[in-house]
Amino acid sequence: MHIPQALTIAGSDSGGGAGIQADLKTFQELGVYGMSVITAITAQNTAGVQGVYPVEMAGIVQQLHSIGDDLQPVAVKTGMLFSAEIIREVAQAVQAYGWTTLVIDPVMVAKGGSVLLQEQAVQALIQELLPLAAVITPNVPEAELLIGRPIRTLAEREQAASQLIDMGARAVVIKGGHDTSTAQAIDVLYDGRSFHYVEGPRIHTPHTHGTGCTYSAAITAELAKHNDLLTAVQTAKAFVHAAIEDGLGIGSVHGPTNHFAYRQRRAVR
Numbered sequence: 165m166h167i168p169q170a171l172t173i174a175g176s177d178s179g180g181g182a183g184i185q186a187d188l189k190t191f192q193e194l195g196v197y198g199m200s201v202i203t204a205i206t207a208q209n210t211a212g213v214q215g216v217y218p219v220e221m222a223g224i225v226q227q228l229h230s231i232g233d234d235l236q237p238v239a240v241k242t243g244m245l246f247s248a249e250i251i252r253e254v255a256q257a258v259q260a261y262g263w264t265t266l267v268i269d270p271v272m273v274a275k276g277g278s279v280l281l282q283e284q285a286v287q288a289l290i291q292e293l294l295p296l297a298a299v300i301t302p303n304v305p306e307a308e309l310l311i312g313r314p315i316r317t318l319a320e321r322e323q324a325a326s327q328l329i330d331m332g333a334r335a336v337v338i339k340g341g342h343d344t345s346t347a348q349a350i351d352v353l354y355d356g357r358s359f360h361y362v363e364g365p366r367i368h369t370p371h372t373h374g375t376g377c378t379y380s381a382a383i384t385a386e387l388a389k390h391n392d393l394l395t396a397v398q399t400a401k402a403f404v405h406a407a408i409e410d411g412l413g414i415g416s417v418h419g420p421t422n423h424f425a426y427r428q429r430r431a432v433r
């Protein structure tokens with residue numbers, strides 16, 4: 165039996181809605197064997213982040229080698245990387261082990277405002293990791309930080325995507341979750357040749373903790389199955405839409421999404 169395999173390099177969310185936990189749940193739901201390199205432990209719940217504890221560098225480097233020396237993930241994603249030092253080690257491993265199907269979710273701040281990437285690490289992300297991306301998936305505030313100017317309209321989002329390609333990414337998805345001015349949540353995909361708008365109705369709910377992690381993990385899982393990028397993004401959009409729509413009602417503030425929903429919906433069809 166051949167099972168598609170994927171790796172996530174990200175932070176742990178003790179509350180289980182974002183980070184490594186969201187990634188592994190998403191891989192599993194999409195029929196992909198998941199592996200992980202944990203960069204940081206966060207003490208976190210639906211009310212916010214209570215603490216961030218980076219894993220010591222030797223532990224991160226060893227996790228990368230333990231996987232790279234033995235296992236062969238077809239697709240790899242990065243989430244919370246926290247520091248320039250961690251970014252550098254991850255970039256080295258990605259090159260050394262030939263992890264070319266690399267999905268970068270440039271996680272910077274949690275929805276509650278806690279810093280998940282140090283300010284001084286943004287340049288390392290741009291210079292060392294971004295050029296290795298098969299696809300990078302910033303939300304609008306993250307894309308603004310990466311290109312260094314504001315993005316207000318869809319046309320400006322297209323220009324930003326084009327600039328991120330010039331900066332070295334092979335493809336870009338700028339996500340529309342944060343742009344509440346439109347009734348549709350529109351994600352702009354650009355592969356350097358054509359633009360695709362991957363969209364779905366905006367769901368009015370405060371329970372969107374971990375949507376970005378879940379979405380980029382679903383893209384990674386679909387790429388691990390050797391789907392093309394547009395198909396992978398479309399499936400990921402359907403996965404995250406179902407996950408938001410069928411929220412679990414867990415926790416007291418910004419609840420997690422429902423990672424079961426996509427598979428359950430397909431099972432009853």
Ligand SMILES: Nc1ncnc2c1ncn2[C@@H]1O[C@H](COP(=O)(O)OP(=O)(O)OP(=O)(O)O)[C@@H](O)[C@H]1O
Nearest residue numbers: 303339340341342349366367374375376377379404
């Ligand atoms: N309220 C919503 N209704 C429908 N789709 C949404 C909603 N919020 C986000 N999405 C979708 O979820 C996916 C993730 O987008 P989002 O902009 O939330 O990422 P993000 O800000 O990086 O997430 P996170 O805050 O978890 O890091 C995208 O496909 C986006 O269109």
Ligand SMILES: Cc1ncc(COP(=O)(O)O)c(N)n1
Nearest residue numbers: 175176182183274275373374
């Ligand atoms: C470990 C970790 N990684 C990523 C996020 C971003 O998710 P969100 O913006 O939904 O809080 C998070 N909160 N925690």
